[in-house]
Amino acid sequence: MIREDRFLISRRPYAIDLASLIDGPVSAVTAVWFRRKQGATVACIGNLWDTQRPTPKDVAEFLARHTDGRYGGTCEGRWDGEHYWGAQKPDTIAEHLELLRPMLANYPAIPAGYDGWWRF
Structure with missing residues (x-):
């Protein structure tokens, strides 16, 4: 992946939690990103995964x-400013919306604790 200082939504960038490496058969990192969905900007949380040996x-x-x-990223939660899509557990929903x-209100700023912007 390539790190860029400038945010361009057309490049489909991700902000990465640098302390989130998950090891196993598939490696993954927690990421957040913005996308456009039916003309509206949405904020997403999920992970980027890869099989690396x-x-x-x-x-x-x-x-x-x-x-x-x-x-791309595997989206686990998405917020469009009015509707939430994603997890079904109340505690997870609360964490995502927090x-x-x-994140959406401060578009396109990188949320605290994340490093960005990363793209393929």
């Missing part, structure tokens, strides 16, 4: 080796 030792290695963006509401 050997398993990356940290997020920097994961991002350096993650070059296939055809599947991040997504201010």
Whole structure:
């Protein structure tokens, strides 16, 4: 992945939680991003995953080796300013909205605790 300082929604960038590497058969990192859906801007939270062997030792290695963006991020929650889509558990919904509401309100700023912008 390539890190850019400038936000361009047309490049489909992601902001990454640099402390979120998940190891296993599939490696993943937590990410947030903005997209346009039916003319409206939405804020999304989810993960970027990749099957990497050997398993990356940290997020920097994961991002350096993650070059296939055809599947994009796996969205786990989305907020459009009026409607939420995603998780069904109330605690998870609350966590997502705590991040997504201010994220959308401050578009296109990077949320606190995330590093961006990353693109394929």
